[in-house]
Amino acid sequence: MSYSYPALWKVLAGAALCLSLEMMFRCIRRRRRRPLREVLFFPAPLSCTEPVLSPGLSCPCPLPHTDTALCRLLRLLLGAQRSLEVCVFTVSSQPLARAVLQLHHRGVRVRVISDSDYMASHGSQIGVLRQEGVVVRHNQSEGYMHHKFAILDKSVVITGSLNWTVQAVHTNKENVLISDDQAYVQAYLEEFERLWEEYDPATYDFFPEKDQK
Amino acid sequence: MSYSYPALWKVLAGAALCLSLEMMFRCIRRRRRRPLREVLFFPAPLSCTEPVLSPGLSCPCPLPHTDTALCRLLRLLLGAQRSLEVCVFTVSSQPLARAVLQLHHRGVRVRVISDSDYMASHGSQIGVLRQEGVVVRHNQSEGYMHHKFAILDKSVVITGSLNWTVQAVHTNKENVLISDDQAYVQAYLEEFERLWEEYDPATYDFFPEKDQK
Numbered sequence: 404m405s406y407s408y409p410a411l412w413k414v415l416a417g418a419a420l421c422l423s424l425e426m427m428f429r430c431i432r433r434r435r436r437r438p439l440r441e442v443l444f445f446p447a448p449l450s451c452t453e454p455v456l457s458p459g460l461s462c463p464c465p466l467p468h469t470d471t472a473l474c475r476l477l478r479l480l481l482g483a484q485r486s487l488e489v490c491v492f493t494v495s496s497q498p499l500a501r502a503v504l505q506l507h508h509r510g511v512r513v514r515v516i517s518d519s520d521y522m523a524s525h526g527s528q529i530g531v532l533r534q535e536g537v538v539v540r541h542n543q544s545e546g547y548m549h550h551k552f553a554i555l556d557k558s559v560v561i562t563g564s565l566n567w568t569v570q571a572v573h574t575n576k577e578n579v580l581i582s583d584d585q586a587y588v589q590a591y592l593e594e595f596e597r598l599w600e601e602y603d604p605a606t607y608d609f610f611p612e613k614d615q616k
Numbered sequence: 617m618s619y620s621y622p623a624l625w626k627v628l629a630g631a632a633l634c635l636s637l638e639m640m641f642r643c644i645r646r647r648r649r650r651p652l653r654e655v656l657f658f659p660a661p662l663s664c665t666e667p668v669l670s671p672g673l674s675c676p677c678p679l680p681h682t683d684t685a686l687c688r689l690l691r692l693l694l695g696a697q698r699s700l701e702v703c704v705f706t707v708s709s710q711p712l713a714r715a716v717l718q719l720h721h722r723g724v725r726v727r728v729i730s731d732s733d734y735m736a737s738h739g740s741q742i743g744v745l746r747q748e749g750v751v752v753r754h755n756q757s758e759g760y761m762h763h764k765f766a767i768l769d770k771s772v773v774i775t776g777s778l779n780w781t782v783q784a785v786h787t788n789k790e791n792v793l794i795s796d797d798q799a800y801v802q803a804y805l806e807e808f809e810r811l812w813e814e815y816d817p818a819t820y821d822f823f824p825e826k827d828q829k
Contacts, residue, residue, distance in 0.1 A: 412625035419632035426639030442803035446759060492777075546659060546787030551777050562776060562793060564705075564764050574759030576811065580775060580793060580800065587793065590655035598789065 438583060445565060445577035447471035452498040455481070456505070473572050476579060477502050479561065480553070486512045488554040488595045492547060493521040494567040500528035507537050515539040516598050518548040526569070540602035548598070552591050559583045560591045651796060658778060658790035660684035665711040668694070669718070686785050689792060690715050692774065693766070699725045701767040701808045705760060706734040707780040713741035720750050728752040729811050731761040739782070753815040761811070765804050772796045773804045 450469045453462035455477045462468070473496075480487070480502045487506050494500055494517060507513045515532060519541040522529040533539050542548040552562035563579040565571050582588070663682045666675035668690045675681070686709075693700065693715045700719050707713055707730060720726045728745060732754040735742040746752050755761040765775035776792040778784050795801070 412629055416625050416629035416632055419629055419636055423632050423636035423639060426636055429639075440797055440799040442800060442807075444803075444807055542789065546783065546789065549777050549784065549788040549790050552791065562791060564762050564775075564777065570759065571762065575762040576755065576759065577762050578765065578775065578804070578807065584653055586653040587655060590657075591791070594655075594657055594791065 439559060439581055440584075441581040442563075443472040443475055443579040443581070445472055445571065445579070446573050446575060447473040449573055450474065452477060456498060456501055472579070473498065476561070479559070479581065480555065481505060483511050483555040485556050486514075486554075487556075488514050488516075488592070490516040490548075490550045490552050490591075490595050490598065491567050492518045492549050492551055493524070494528045494532075495524075495526040496567045496569055496572055497528065499567045499572075500531055503532060503537065504535050507532075507535060513537050514595075514599065516548060516550075516595065516602060517541050519543060520547070528567075540599060540604070542598075542602060543607055550594075552595075554588060554592055554595060557592060558585075558588060560588045562587075562591065652772060652794060653797075654794040655776075656685040656688055656792040656794070658685055658784065658792070659786050659788060660686040662786055663687065665690060669711060669714055685792070686711065689774070692772070692794065693768065694718060696724050696768040698769050699727075699767075700769075701727050701729075701805070702780075703729040703761075703763045703765050703804075703808050703811065704780050705731045705762050705764055706737070707741045707745070708737075708739040709780045709782055709785055710741065712780045712785075713744055716745060716750065717748050720745075720748060726750050727808075727812065729761060729763075729808070729815060730754050732756060733760065741780075753812060753817070755811075755815060756820055763807075765808075767801060767805055767808060770805060771798075771801060773801045775800075775804065 448469070448471055449466055450471045450473070451462050451464050451466040452474060453460060453464070454468060455474050477498055480499070483506055487503065489503060503513060503515070515529070515537055517529055517539060521527060522541055529539055551565055551567075552560060554560050559581065561579055561581050563577065565577040565579050571577050661682070661684055662679055663684045663686070664675050664677050664679040665687060666673060666677070667681060668687050690711055693712070696719055700716065702716060707728075716726060716728070728742070728750055730742055730752060734740060735754055742752055764778055764780075765773060767773050772794065774792055774794050776790065778790040778792050784790050
């Protein structure tokens with residue numbers, strides 16, 4: 404009997420130590436996987452985006468080669484490996500359109516939804532994207548398709564007030580929120596899939612609401 | 617010496633048990649405090665907002681009394697206890713303006729930033745807010761103040777593509793992201809304070825960029 408008590412304590416101590424170590428490792432692991440929680444504010448000062456879009460090539464342009472919110476946004480987009488969903492009201496920013504095209508040419512599955520009223524407006528890059536083979540769908544109802552979000556690899560969502568236009572990027576006060584929180588990513592992905600189906604060209608009804616005006 | 621070993625094991629077991637219990641409580645506490653991660657999608661169908669804006673009064677209007685994304689947004693706003701920062705491009709939605717006014721009359725510190733070009737446009741509620749004593753500041757530079765965010769009690773941020781207009785709420789495809797993640801809240805709060813200072817009427821310079829046109 405004099406031997407059994409210490410043995411019991413040893414077992415207890417061992418079990419408790421194992422449990423606390425396991426808990427500690429869990430906490431450390433949770434802390435190490437740093438969540439992506441970022442906000443970019445615009446306007447971004449004019450700067451050369453070639454260091455991001457054509458890394459390795461030295462650009463002789465006179466623009467400052469500083470890192471801006473636009474550069475950060477481009478780098479994020481170019482980080483996509485498998486898929487990119489873009490659901491943006493207007494796209495006239497050439498650097499942003501070039502990033503989308505680079506992904507498309509690299510084999511990333513790119514799908515774009517945009518607003519029908521602004522697709523053909525001056526400077527729109529939607530035609531350029533389509534010419535290169537990117538599939539673009541658009542609304543056919545009276546309201547605007549006013550979203551400004553994108554989803555990378557079904558794991559990161561980018562959303563906010565920023566249209567992908569020159570004015571929005573370089574002149575307006577704008578914000579872009581970036582998150583890899585799956586609660587957000589899933590919500591935006593479901594909205595994208597809903598709209599992608601709704602805007603399927605096979606179901607176009609030639610803008611009946613607009614014809615009634 | 618035969619007494620000291622069991623005592624050491626007892627101390628060790630006690631310490632390890634305490635540590636593991638502490639870790640377990642931390643994990644449980646973290647799980648219990650459910651973070652606010654929500655996305656609202658618009659358009660919201662037309663519905664009566666009186667059940668949210670005037671609870672307790674029965675409204676005889678013919679609109680459906682259903683719960684919509686607008687109702688949820690109004691309830692969130694009306695939940696503010698101490699402060700509300702609104703930084704929105706255009707405000708023409710009467711229910712949203714009424715919610716802001718209710719908070720103002722209830723003693724919540726309300727500050728509004730809006731875009732100068734759209735403040736006086738048809739249906740804008742900015743004049744109504746000012747008449748009731750809400751302090752509104754606006755941009756005086758050429759670009760748009762295009763943000764669409766609000767901060768409640770310095771602890772919840774609401775942001776997205778939604779202008780606070782009738783068309784945005786009831787016709788457009790729009791999104792509103794809601795979060796109590798302090799990384800986001802702080803970023804938007806700092807942007808608000810920057811703009812609040814920048815748009816201080818004491819520093820107006822009578823739109824010099826616009827005069828140069």
